Amino acid sequence: MANTSEDMSQFDVSVEEKDKLVAEVIRYVLFKYHQNGGCPIKREELTQLVTKNYRQRALPAVIINEAREKLSSIFGYELRELHRSRPSSTNHGRSSQQSAADARSYVVMSQLPADVYKNYVENVNTGHLTGFTFVVISIVYLAGGKIAEENLWNHLRRMELNEHDQNHQVFGDIKQELEALVQQRYLLKDKVNGHEGSGLFYELAERALDGPVALKIKEYISKMAKSDVNNVDDD
Amino acid sequence: MENPNAKRKLRYVDMEIDQQNESTQLALEDAVDRRLLRSKYLDVINKINDKREDLVVPGSEKFNGVIDEVEKLHKQVQKPREQVADAEALLGIVDTFATSVRSEMGGGLTPSEFISCLLRDFGKSGGIATGTSIDWKKLGVAVAPIFRKFHGCCTMIGPMGAELKPRKTRRYRRHVRPTQTDRPEEVKILGEKTDTDKNMATMFEILKSKKRVLQESLILNRLSFAQTVENLFALSFLVKECRVEITVDEKGSHYVSPKNAPAFNSVSSGKVAYSHFVFRLDFKDWKLMKEVVPEGAELMPHRCKPDWPASPENPAAFAATPIMKFSRNKGLVVLNEPVKEEFHEEEGDAAMGAIGVYNSKPQL
Numbered sequence: 008m009a010n011t012s013e014d015m016s017q018f019d020v021s022v023e024e025k026d027k028l029v030a031e032v033i034r035y036v037l038f039k040y041h042q043n044g045g046c047p048i049k050r051e052e053l054t055q056l057v058t059k060n061y062r063q064r065a066l067p068a069v070i071i072n073e074a075r076e077k078l079s080s081i082f083g084y085e086l087r088e089l090h091r092s093r094p095s096s097t098n099h100g101r102s103s104q105q106s107a108a109d110a111r112s113y114v115v116m117s118q119l120p121a122d123v124y125k126n127y128v129e130n131v132n133t134g135h136l137t138g139f140t141f142v143v144i145s146i147v148y149l150a151g152g153k154i155a156e157e158n159l160w161n162h163l164r165r166m167e168l169n170e171h172d173q174n175h176q177v178f179g180d181i182k183q184e185l186e187a188l189v190q191q192r193y194l195l196k197d198k199v200n201g202h203e204g205s206g207l208f209y210e211l212a213e214r215a216l217d218g219p220v221a222l223k224i225k226e227y228i229s230k231m232a233k234s235d236v237n238n239v240d241d242d
Numbered sequence: 243m244e245n246p247n248a249k250r251k252l253r254y255v256d257m258e259i260d261q262q263n264e265s266t267q268l269a270l271e272d273a274v275d276r277r278l279l280r281s282k283y284l285d286v287i288n289k290i291n292d293k294r295e296d297l298v299v300p301g302s303e304k305f306n307g308v309i310d311e312v313e314k315l316h317k318q319v320q321k322p323r324e325q326v327a328d329a330e331a332l333l334g335i336v337d338t339f340a341t342s343v344r345s346e347m348g349g350g351l352t353p354s355e356f357i358s359c360l361l362r363d364f365g366k367s368g369g370i371a372t373g374t375s376i377d378w379k380k381l382g383v384a385v386a387p388i389f390r391k392f393h394g395c396c397t398m399i400g401p402m403g404a405e406l407k408p409r410k411t412r413r414y415r416r417h418v419r420p421t422q423t424d425r426p427e428e429v430k431i432l433g434e435k436t437d438t439d440k441n442m443a444t445m446f447e448i449l450k451s452k453k454r455v456l457q458e459s460l461i462l463n464r465l466s467f468a469q470t471v472e473n474l475f476a477l478s479f480l481v482k483e484c485r486v487e488i489t490v491d492e493k494g495s496h497y498v499s500p501k502n503a504p505a506f507n508s509v510s511s512g513k514v515a516y517s518h519f520v521f522r523l524d525f526k527d528w529k530l531m532k533e534v535v536p537e538g539a540e541l542m543p544h545r546c547k548p549d550w551p552a553s554p555e556n557p558a559a560f561a562a563t564p565i566m567k568f569s570r571n572k573g574l575v576v577l578n579e580p581v582k583e584e585f586h587e588e589e590g591d592a593a594m595g596a597i598g599v600y601n602s603k604p605q606l
Contacts, residue, residue, distance in 0.1 A: 041394025084392055115394075121387035130393070134382025141385040142360065142376075149353045151340070158353075165357050167375050177378050223388040231359040232351045 018063045025070070031056050032074040036086065040115055046191050047089060047112035047214065078115070085116045092213040094197035112192070114214060135177050139184055142166070144193055144215045145228055156207040279318050283327035286311055290334040297338050308335065441476035441542075448541050449486060449500040457488060457496035458531050459539050466544065467528045473542050474523055484514075 020028075032053055039048055053074075054067035075086040091110040117124055129137070146162050147154050160170045163181075173180045188194045192214040199208050215221065290297065290308060297305045312331050319328050351359075364381045435443075449455065461477055463469035477498070480486040484503040488496055504514040565577040 037395045039394075040392060041396045043394075045391065045393070115392040117390040117392055119390070121390075124390055125383060125386050129383055129386035131379055131383060133393075134380075134386065135378035136382065137386050137389060137391065138364075138376070138378040138380075138382035138384075141381070141388060142357075145356055146353045149351055149356055151342070154353075162353050162357055165354075166360070220388060227385060227388065228351060228356065231356065231363070234359070234363070 018061075018066050018069070020061065020063070020066065025073070028057055028061075028066075028070045029073050029077060032070055033078060036074070036078065036113070036115065037082075044187070044191075047114045050088075050111040050113065053113070079118065083118045085118050087114050087116055087217065088112075089114060089192065089213040089217060091192075092195065092216065094195050094208075094210060112213075114192075116219075136184070139178065140188060140193060141224070141227070143185065143188055144211065144224060147194065147209055147211055148215075148224060149228070153208055153210045156209060159209055275318075276321060276324060279315060279324050280327050282311075282315055283324070283331055286315070286331050287327075287334050290331065290338060297335075437472070438476055438479065441472060442479055445473070445476050445480060445542060446485060446500065449498060452541065454497050454499040455541060456535075457498050458535050460498050460541050462528075462531045462535050462540050463542060463544055464532055464535075464537065464540055467525055469542075469545055470528055470531070471523065472545075474521065478521075 035053065035056060036048060039052070050071075053071055057067040057070050071086075078084045078086050089112050091112060117128060119128060143159070143163075146159060150158065163170075168175065168178070168181050170182060173182075175181050178184050185194075189196050189209075189212075192212045194215070195210040195212045197208045197210060198205055215224070286308060293304055296302055297308065312328070312335070315331075316328055319325055360376060360381070364377045364384075366375055366377045445460065448460070457477075461470055461473040463473060477486065481488065485500060486498050487501050488498055490496055508514040567575050567577055569575050
């Protein structure tokens with residue numbers, strides 16, 4: 008507490024004011040995340056809550072960090088920071104400084120152990136969306152991180168997911184579900200003009216490339232590859 | 243005589259024309275060759291794109307064939323346009339291999355093989371087109387720990403903004419007191435006694451005649467708890483006016499006897515002082531009283547309700563309240579004096595006795 012009051016004194020902000028700001032940020036994160044449908048929250052939106060009434064430059068960072076600690080300790084949620092990635096076709100010639108200044112966003116993830124989350128938290132009714140997310144990200148990952156739209160739909164068609172199907176019995180409008188993955192920053196959609204003409208490409212975005220998520224996806228895919236090899240050996 | 247110079251000049255012109263024709267022909271042939279070269283490069287690029295997956299298979303002969311072909315075509319490149327085509331072909335080959343290297347990081351699984359694994363592990367029969375579909379819910383639950391999604395809180399109703407709205411300042415209307423004419427004073431009719439006054443008078447008359455009576459006998463009305471309470475109420479006023487006194491004997495019974503009120507001097511000098519005590523009477527006490535007091539020992543008379551049906555034997559039960567009536571011919575009339583009807587037994591209509599006929603008097 009002494010450190011906190013010292014930190015706040017350099018901002019000329021009382022501890023009560025700081026607590027109020029932290030509460031506002033936490034409240035915003037909790038409700039906005041639901042309102043957004045799982046899309047990342049931009050850092051600008053959180054800093055605005057602080058800068059609306061306070062001019063101190065470094066204050067938003069302190070508030071957001073404390074909000075992150077409280078979310079973890081009180082709710083068991085991790086507020087992960089992501090750096091917005093750009094399509095690879097536009098990345099050429101960008102300096103590292105420009106990359107660092109890219110927009111930052113936050114996603115919230117549960118900190119529960121995997122087995123507890125799977126058994127007690129995961130909603131079976133929305134499980135199909137999680138499965139779809141995993142399949143699409145895995146296809147793009149195995150295609151080298153980037154895949155043409157046509158190729159992606161070729162693969163999805165094998166699982167009876169057609170591009171023009173708007174009344175799928177599980178997903179409804181499948182194209183819309185794919186678009187949702189783009190909005191949730193799992194995928195990037197990029198138009199590339201090549202020698203074959205212009206075409207749409209899907210690339211992995213920052214949320215799918217984030218450390219824990221990418222690692223787990225590779226683990227699951229490796230598990231599948233090993234079980235496939237075992238099956239072949241048994242045959 | 244022929245001019246040798248002219249012949250020589252003509253020969254030179256012919257030679258120049260021949261040279262020009264030759265060069266034009268060469269240029270045409272060159273353009274055709276270059277066009278052919280670029281079309282061959284296009285074929286190679288199409289082959290690279292179409293056979294992408296076959297090229298990266300280890301030990302594939304197709305890769306060697308493509309490289310040899312590109313090498314051959316490269317030797318014929320001289321002009322910039324063909325150099326561009328050559329570079330695009332090489333770019334296609336490099337892209338294919340870069341993609342293959344990245345996919346090798348996924349355990350060597352291709353997307354097609356991955357989908358085959360999914361269909362094997364999570365497939366279910368009964369799909370629409372091919373008969374094989376994925377159990378998406380089962381797959382989702384299996385891979386849920388990857389994403390550990392937080393669905394957000396949905397208990398909020400209303401706008402997202404957390405701003406405090408300033409309270410609206412209330413505007414109070416100036417309270418205007420009604421004027422005297424809006425609120426007329428109640429008119430007290432002189433001489434009219436309230437029911438309590440009547441009860442007090444009745445009770446005092448009983449006490450004057452009986453001198454000393456049991457309190458229970460004085461206030462109890464065996465038929466009505468309400469009238470018992472009214473009797474107690476009247477007694478309390480008599481006590482307040484010091485016209486009765488309540489004494490308690492050695493057995494604890496309460497006796498009521500009449501007395502004169504103290505003189506004003508006694509009150510002002512302090513010899514006599516007011517004191518209060520609570521007399522509790524509830525329904526259970528009334529029931530006990532009914533058991534204690536012998537039947538017929540009640541002193542206060544039972545009071546009948548004024549709206550009970552009137553009868554000839556009870557002419558006092560007639561309502562004496564003046565009734566106002568608006569008549570078209572006579573105007574506002576007041577129905578005041580009841581007129582007793584003669585009851586004819588031969589008419590046999592006993593119900594007529596219950597209805598009073600009133601004289602009407604026009605209101606001026």
